[in-house]
Amino acid sequence: MSLLFNPRTYDPSSFDEDSQQQLLALVDFFESKGLVANKEEYYSGEWYTDFLKVVAEQRIFADFATPAEVGRLVGEDDARWDLARINDLNEILGFYSLAHWYAWQVSVLGLGPVWLSDNDTARRQVAEMLGDGHIFGFGLSERDHGADIYSTDMILTRTDDGGFTANGGKWYIGNGNEAGRLSVFGKFADDDPRHPGEYVFFLVDTQHGSYELIKNVVAGQMFVSAFNLHDYPVAESDILHVGKPAWDAALATVNVGKVNLGWASIGICEHSFYEAVTHANNRILYGNRVTDFPHVRRMLADAYARLLAMKIYSARSADYFRSASEDDRRFLLFNPITKAKVTSEGERVIDLLWDVIAARGFEHDTYFSRAATDIRALPKLEGTVHVNIALVLKFLPMYLGAAHGAAQDYPEIPVRQDAADDSYLFRQGPAKGLSKIGFGDWRPAFERFAHLPNVAVFREQIDAFTHLVMTAPPTEAQQKDLDYLQVLGQLFTQIVYAQLILESAALALDGGETRPGSVSDLSDLTEAHLDRIFAVFVQDMADQAIALHGQPSATDAQSTAALSLVQRPVIAPAAEEAFVTEVLSYDGVYEMKP
Secondary structure: OOOOOOOOOOOOOOOOHHHHHHHHHHHHHHHHHHHHHHHHHHHHOOOOHHHHHHHHHOOHHHHHOOOHHHHHHOOOOOOOOOHHHHHHHHHHHHHHOHHHHHHHHHHHHHHHHHHOOOOHHHHHHHHHHHHOOOOEEEEOOEOOOEOOOOOOOOEEEEOOOOOEEEEEEEEEEEOOOOOOEEEEEEEEOOOOOOOOOOEEEEEEOOOOOOEEEEEEOOOOOOOEEEEEEEEEEEOHHHEEEEOHHHHHHHHHHHHHHHHHHHHHHHHHHHHHHHHHHHHHOOOEEOOEEHHHOHHHHHHHHHHHHHHHHHHHHHHHHHHHHHOOEOOEOOHHHHHHHHHHHHHHHHHHHHHHHHHHHHHHHHOOOOOHHHHHHHHHHHHHOOOOHHHHHHHHHHHHHHHHHOOOOOOOOOOOOOOOOOOOOOHHHHOOOOOOOHHHOOOOOOHHHHHOOOOOHHHHHHHHHHHHHHHHHHHOOOOOOHHHOHHHHHHHHHHHHHHHHHHHHHHHHHHHHHHOOOOOOOOOOOOOOOHHHHHHHHHHHHHHHHHHHHHHHOOOOOOHHHHHHHHOOOOOOOOOHHHHHHHHHHHHOOOOOOOOOO
8 A cells, every 4th residue: 555656666657658768767867877976066155967867868858848839830730738647747856856846937937928828939939948958947036035026127128229227136036047048037127118017928048248147045955046137139020018018927927836835845755754664663762762762653643644645635626727717717716725833733744754764864865854844945936824824814705705695606626737838827817806716515515535534523613603704703903813813814714624525535445546656646545544644634623723822913703613613633543553554564675775
């Protein structure tokens, strides 16, 4: 039995032959390099030319990152933006090296404004460069403003010949050392006769003489650049978006790219899990095997439950991303949860495993020593957890209302492992109307598994949360109190997270839709897994409820109502013993060669 990605047994047979070859080529690249060389390059900060060579030769980024419409511009009729195979790519890269994954991630962000543009000249040029093996980058953040897109000091000034010059700097821009093009966000000068002070996205060549690469702002293999443009010439053909469309393109691009972080977190946790279980189960302390200690068994069980939940949620949310349309925009809720919740859970998994293996987690010859650092980055990129949880709260009234007479009728969303082009992601349109997006009745997902003890307890907690929101909603002052809203948002997020996990489980257990031939294969999922996952959820809801009870700004009614969410998970000794036995069965199953 295995619900985790294992390079030894990985079989991407759900994809076409070319995709299978490309995914297996990535596995072979890292396995052939081995852990020692991979770690040496990681600590020395060596740029991964050999990796990018394989990516170019195998056309991995070119095939995985080109939508069908753009592919047709350059004669690539088989191109598609297929999230099913992209998810596998993310998890594999995260499993081996977040630094190498980063080259892919920031290329996706750099391509977003181009694919969202109506500028076919730019799209054709970038598509051809992508086919030639170039990487790309996203020039949004600035040193003084961060990712605050309301403010930018990158200014385009009109020239007498009808073009523009760009002046300004950007900070924290991935691939800024070698990107074939950067999609850069800025503004026209305030006195521009046609677009005074309006936002703009434009393309920049990192090899141009007016492009000044300042430095890599981090220590490591990934190149996170700071750069300046000095009277950089910008032609009309370089302009991707002007005005409100530039703003919308920035947000839509982040929507496309942020889910990749959740999948990378899953990969990091899986590799770390193998290493931690194998180490702990073969270590004797005080005359006992480490995994015989009750606290160790509980931490490993919790880590495994959380990791499985990360995978199951992410797989199901991808079905909604792939099925999105103008008439079904529910993915805009599930998207920030993938980013915020899954990556935060990744940190918790690593922390639990680290408490088990203790000092071993610092040692140079482990994968874990880099994972413990890398996992921290993902909750903080593409919008912090706090930003995304605040975004999630916009959906709360319509979501809860769907269970109280305001449900919207949607067709069933199936498992989406088909080789389709997920084109709507590049036709998202204006970033508005989030609070008006409707939802279907989510109660049936919970009713299907109401016989499981911890699902039943969690359902009671949902009722208590609904009562809290309905009878003691945030005051006008609290609606501006991000500290209070974060706790409320975490409680709401947990409910949505749980819903999609149960949906995925029902599809697998009732309909046999288990995603075989992918990293998300749920063929071995059982109700016992679900019940143990929900034991964790019950405890998390209780913890957040206590935090809400203790909020300085909470009213008496809110504090009292919050305590009604505090319940204990149900953990039967026999069931826990069986679950821990499964955890320990991963001992020695995978170890990266030296």
